[in-house]
Amino acid sequence: MRYSIVNALAFATTVAAHCQVTEIQVNGKSQGTGLNKYIRSPPNNSPVKSLTTPNLVCGVNGAKAAPSFVAAAAGDTVTFEWMHDKKGDDIIDGSHKGPIITYIAPYTEDNGAGAIWSKIDEEGLTGGKWAVDNLIAAKGKKDVKLPADLKAGKYLVRQEIIALHEADAAPTESGRGAQFYPSCAQFEVTGTGSAVPDQKFDIQSYSGTDPGIKFNIYNSPTSYKVPGPAIWSAAASGGGAGGAAPAAPAAPAAPSSPAGGSAAPKPTSAAGGGAATSAPAASPTTLLTSTKAAGGASPTAPATGGGAAGGSGAAMYAQCGGNGFSGATSCAEGTCKKQNDYYSQCVPN
Ligand SMILES: [Cu+2]
Structure with a gap:
């Protein structure tokens, strides 16, 4: 009897570990697969782990312009859909808890390095749920609102997951530390607005000692400071306002956490050390x-x-x-x- 429970748990947690953005929707409408089409897709879904490589900005293929653009209007809601490798896959392993952050920059053909970015959305830890928990509950979808006053033109929109499951150590190229999953999509935006992204944030100014990058998720934290600047004023206030506050609805309070659910507020089985979750160690299959x-x-x-x-x-x-x-x-x-x-x-x- 015990084994059937253990096996059920094992199945419930079987989702792919790493992930990437595979598709974008505009106001809920699919734009078709974006892999190497309007997304500068990496060759695989592995994370970037070094803070010193320009790959941190737009990934391993960040300097390779994609052939097309997503057409959207200022104020539209755009959805980044994260999957293991392609639509219909699993999403990301439940262990990979952390924030999801979205930036925008005027379009550039190069790798996006330099002080060109403005933050339009951030989601960290709210009510015991990480952005990644909510992403999984939303089947891989993360909504962001383009600023209503955004000036028409071409842009790079960069959404990233920072997975913190090893982030009690500072990031290192080949060892432990936060894992960065950046994804840069190319947009052509229409509208009559006048706001040009001007925060001048350099993604590579992320620091290994930033409390949002070196962070222990296993202490049942109740607060978390998302790395990077504050939300760009045009995204925070301007008519749209969509960005920051209302972002929460993604999580329909799904009571069954992927970990096995017993203790909702605990980040993972590790913290509680509950009997049920430590049991699988005995099962050879796990x-x-x-x-x-x-x-x-x-x-x-x-x-x-x-x-x-x-x-x-x-x-x-x-x-x-x-x-x-x-x-x-x-x-x-x-x-x-x-x-x-x-x-x-x-x-x-
Ligand atoms: Cu992973």
Whole structure:
């Protein structure tokens, strides 16, 4: 009997780990798949982990202009749809809790580096729910309102997820730390407005010591400061106002958290250490079998995991396996638990 419960839990949490934006909707209307079409899509859905690479701005293909543009009007609601790889996939692993932030910049063919961005939306932690929790509840959709007074023209709109499940350490290129999932979509906006994005924020000014980037999600936090500037005035006030405050409706108070739901406000099973959720460790199917092809051929990251814990193996809450993963597949602390094919994580025994 116990095993059937455990298996049910395992299924419930089986969603892909990483993700990317696959489609945009304008006022609810699909614009068709955006992959490499109007989105500067990365070659895969892996996160950017270094704060010093310009890939942080628009991803690995950020400097490669996409062939088309989304047509929208100032004041329209645009929806970014996040999926593992393509529409209809799973969304993102429930462990990847963190904020979703949206910026806009005048269109540029280059990689978007430099002080050109203005923030038009942010969602962090509200009522115990992370933006990513709400994203999953909304089936991958995150709505943002284009400023009503936005001047007509071409723009890059950059939405990012910052996954904080390893962010109790500062970001590093090959080890632990926050994971950034930036997505830049190309827009051609119509309207009679006059607001030109002028916050002049440089995405690469994100700091590894920013309290929104180095942050421990496992302490049942009640507040969180989203990184970057305040919302750009044209997005915060101007007629539209859509951005900040009303953003919450995405979460229809879905009572069943992906983690298994017992204790709603607790971020993950780890915090509570409840009996039910720690049980699966006993089930062989949920343990990483350590055969990951990744193991051998990683010239870049030899035994990364050791870092924080000092021992050998990945640190608590660090990734310890998954397709394409090349770090340590054993845990210095806890047990390596397979969440799905793409992501295994060290969790308390
Ligand atoms: Cu991931």
